[in-house]
Ligand SMILES: O=P(O)(O)O[C@H]1O[C@H](CO)[C@@H](O)[C@H]1O
């Protein structure tokens with residue numbers, strides 16, 4: 001057991017799906033995994049291990065934002081030996097042509113967070129996913145005829161700052177597809193630890209158009225994201 005994860009040694013698989021919402025982790029375990037066991041409920045940040053098509057997979061809630069994610073990633077990697085980490089998250093589109101329910105595969109993650117600056121003493125690092133894992137996600141989507149959009153995402157520390165439209169201009173002008181809150185540090189930590197990581201995101205709202213998914217749209221697009229993620233595990 002680590003400080004924030006209550007699993008015993010060996011209870012967490014080498015491949016871990018991560019998402020901000022612990023109840024999404026529970027939903028994934030209940031919907032997609034066979035023989036799932038809950039290995040941790042510390043702080044209600046639920047984690048499960050089960051089987052998908054004969055492969056052992058874990059799914060862990062990480063909370064929202066990079067400081068929270070960093071705690072769970074550190075413990076997953078250092079205390080439990082996680083080797084592959086796939087984020088299955090939601091995001092807000094920053095492009096009016098991106099539709100609700102579309103799926104974005106992150107090719108890189110820019111950020112307004114200070115965490116990378118702390119790590120790199122104020123210099124810039126380009127946080128990138130593992131190329132092999134990212135391209136497997138893209139190929140898997142093609143195989144299943146699921147549309148994905150691939151590009152740079154923006155991991156912000158400030159969810160509600162989105163109400164200021166001026167704020168997004170510089171990022172939009174540099175081709176950023178969407179805002180979310182974790183991928184940047186996921187890629188940086190994975191790079192430092194020699195762990196493979198990628199991020200697959202469902203568009204739950206469009207920040208530019210002020211639109212949000214209905215519950216039905218959320219469910220079907222979420223299912224497509226899971227069909228990609230689970231098949232590259
Ligand atoms: O759906 P999740 O994985 O939580 O991801 C997004 O949703 C949360 C904000 O509502 C942030 O964690 C953001 O990154």
Ligand SMILES: O=c1cc[nH]c(=O)[nH]1
Nearest residue numbers: 090091092179180181
């Ligand atoms: O971080 C997020 C997630 C979904 N939608 C947003 O606007 N931001």
